[in-house]
Amino acid sequence: MSFIADKQTLDDLSLLGKYNPNSVFSLFNKVKTRGAEKLLDAMFQQPLTDAGKINSRSAIFRYFSDNPVAFPFDDAMLDRMEAYVDGAGESSLMLSFFQVTRKKLAEVLLRGEEFQLEMTGINSTLQVIKTAEGLLKQLEKEGRDKNTPWEKWAGIVRHIVQDPRLKERSANQLSFFQVVKLHELLTGQFRGQLIQLLHLTYEIDLYIAVAGVARERGFCYATAFPKSDNLLSAKGVRHPGLDKAVPNSLSFNGKSNVLFLTGANMAGKSTLMKSTGILVYLAHMGFPVAATELQFSVLDGIYSSVNVPDDINKGYSHFYAEVLRVKKVAEEVADGKSLFIIFDELFKGTNVKDAYDATLAVTEAFTDFTDCFFIISTHIFEAGHALDKMEDQIQFRFLPTVMKDNVPQYTYQLEKGITTDRQGMIIIENEGILDML
Structure with a gap:
């Protein structure tokens, strides 16, 4: 059963409202990414009615309040990665070859922009992975990658960065056929994990932001x-x-x-x-x-x-x-x-x-x-x-x-x-x- 709070109550208490600077939502909306803002809105729309789930979420916020960390990801880069991974759909090597070839031909013959958008998506995804790898090393050094709210995120990042096929960090230096293989790898084999990584990264952005508000205001x-x-x-x-x-x-x-x-x-x-x-x-x-x-x-x-x-x-x-x-x-x-x-x-x-x-x-x-x-x-x-x-x-x-x-x-x-x-x-x-x- 969902928690009951009708419009009259929400308005009385000024709880919602992204564009209302005096709303409680705006007070906590210090996130860096649009994905985290969507998650914040969803949490405001759906309070919990299970004591165990409430305490579990509260414990995560408390952890990030006690263990502050800067959010190192760039919002625009995450947006481009999300658009690239979501828009491509699952891909095989043969399908990737035809997709990338079509976009390249359109660029050469019709001055189309699809191939450059493809390259931007690949490069943004690789840059996000690189940033995640740097953060993972910091967490491993501090012993915060296991038995903490970081554990699931860290496990996915570790699995991705350890794959030797992702050692390249810029698609601009690759041949056409290497780009095809990289596209198939990112939108095929790693697509599910990358989508999950994005979602967990947005969650972490939210946790860091809300915990920061709590710490600053003495909540x-x-x-x-x-x-x-x-x-x-x-x-x-x-x-x-x-x-x-x-x-x-x-x-x-x-x-x-x-x-x-x-x-x-x-x-x-x-x-x-x-x-x-x-x-x-x-x-x-x-x-x-x-x-x-x-x-x-x-x-x-x-x-x-x-x-x-x-x-x-x-x-x-x-x-x-x-x-x-x-x-x-x-x-x-x-x-x-x-x-x-x-x-x-x-x-x-x-x-x-x-x-x-x-x-x-x-x-x-x-x-x-x-x-x-x-x-x-x-x-x-x-x-x-x-x-x-x-x-x-x-x-x-x-x-x-x-x-x-x-x-x-x-x-x-x-x-x-x-x-x-x-x-x-x-x-x-x-x-x-x-x-x-």
Whole structure:
């Protein structure tokens, strides 16, 4: 079963988006090759739901973080090699002779470019092999070619470079018939291994890049447990895109599965919730996370309700869109799925009385679904006081506001309890809006 995260959630958390410089994808997209970028996109699109696979991938990233190495390959050269090996198809010596002869004749008689493209492909492939051989020697010298994530890559490179037929390093120095033989060797006998080498090289590019981001930004590597363990314990959680984010710690389990969050506007509620959602998503990818420690049970997915838009075409008001979002989540949790749920300012699109009643009823109902974890934020702190009787099941936390010279300041540090802070009018007055009017 694949990990669940719908478009609303992906947008709320700014997870995807190659061309969005503020997306989590862009944060990790420091790869050198297009092949690695495709792999990165695939991993973002398909988080894992198996604890063993998550921990295995995480261990690889951790290895490259602890054992950094520069990626020595040229992207353009790898592209040309990939186009050459993929485009040629499997080849025999006779077929290679006819293919190369046709391209050579077209060059001589029609000034065609196919033969030169052929030579470029061969030379690029030989250069990639030479670069791989140099890296392999470095790994062998450092003892990193065996019993490490390099082992499979190193085995393929070793098998290729040890073949005496590949001792030539430039097809430009060869006769026509030597070029034919080399073409048959690369696109026939070694084609499968070269394709595999390319794929593993792209993977290594990805591992090096992601590990580099983790090392630079001080991310940690999570430990995944089976779903049945039903826990999430995170220390030092922060938003991965912020350089000076204030860390917070959170924990959930079957006996305490709802976090009821209060705080004034600008106190940091949305950022904390997004940070936690991103943490959960990246952890299921096996990626490093913006925290100092994370242990979690595998979940089936994540749903968020942060920026729920109205829908003019369907005639949905903002409030009705919120209701439909809650209904969707209710259907999923009632179906027995283990989910991480984020509701930021639940039912903010309606009047205070209805919002109070709905927040109270929905929050109380969610406590029954102990295989799911919820963060619910609200300005309606009265609803929190009404839920006091469920303190064992519900964690009450708030982000405080400190007044200094009638100016609100924010610690962004979670504290236990429910806040009654409301500084909306103070902010409006401080901005001089009433004086303008």
